[in-house]
Amino acid sequence: MAPTTPKTPKKTSPAKRVLSTTASSPASPISRVRKAQRDAPDLGREMVFVLLGSGPKDLRETKVFHRNLLMSVSGFFATGLTSSFKEAETGVFEMEEEDPSIFTIFEQWVYKDRLFIRKTASSSSSFSDVEDDDQEWECLPRLYTLGKRLDAPRFKDAVISAIIEKVGESKVMPDTWASYVYQNTVSACALRRLIVDFHVFAHQGRLLKRGACPDAEEPEFEFLQDALARMADVGQQVFAAAVGEMPWADACAYHEHGEGACHLADDDDAVSSTCLPRTPKTPLRRSTRISSTFGLYDTT
Ligand SMILES: [Zn+2]
DSSP states (O other), X not given: OOOOOOOOOXXXXXXXXXXXXXXXXXXXXXXXXXXXXGGOOOOOSOEEEEEESSSOGGGSEEEEEEHHHHHHHOHXXXXXXXXXXXXXXXXXXXXXXXXXXXXXXXXHHHHHSSOOXXXXXXXXXXXXXXXXXXXXXXXXXXXXXXXXXXXXXXXXXXXXXXXXXXXXXHOEEESSOHHHHHHSOOSOOHHHXXXXXXXIIXXXXXXXXXXXXXXXXXXXXXXXXXXXXXXXXXXXXXXXOXXXXXXXXXXXXXXXXXXXXXXXXXXXXXXXXXXXXXXXXXXXXXXXXXXXXXXXXXXX
């Protein structure tokens, strides 16, 4: 059967538009699906190839991105593609040091604006659940440092929100990230501030003594300096803050958009909720659980 020729819809008359707007405006939901045409991405037709890992080029895992899109989210790629380096001409980046499994999460975020890291809990094996959970914890700081290397502020903001979401959901906070984060970042950054605040506000500094947690075993000097400076800054406020008043109750305090609108806030509720103050339903638990690479403490 031949397809029906689509008919041009009739233009809505001004009278109908007025009626429609008046009738629905009091209870109109915020538009989530329709976006302004001026905000539409200009994807273009040029593509960029990112080769991951080492070995023969044709065997390396390769990610393909729209050039314009990639430049819009990453200062690293934007600079590389507009410089005098060969990458600007070839559109090919060889990134031997990057872990394909971590980079894949960045790739998915570029196109879907979400971090696909949460595994569905297995109904049959609790051991498997713990392993899956550990994998997610281990992935989060690696994603953040990837975001630093790629100079991708929106991606880093998403990772910060994911960490805060995970902490709120699990009532567990990482306590062995200090060495990794301080060794893989070169200056003050949101994740440094966040892990310092975990120690200062959730633990009131009690875990920063030998034997109390892995972060205190081989502490980075800068981390200890930052923690001490933060404790001096906030003083008695540490002891007065209720669980729902922890600094990370507002994820935007760690985002890089400054006073500008939060790009995570106009999406769906799952992400935007991490940018709003909230009160966990149960008090933080306190006890220590160690994962294979990055330790976690389970705040029983
Ligand atoms: Zn924000």
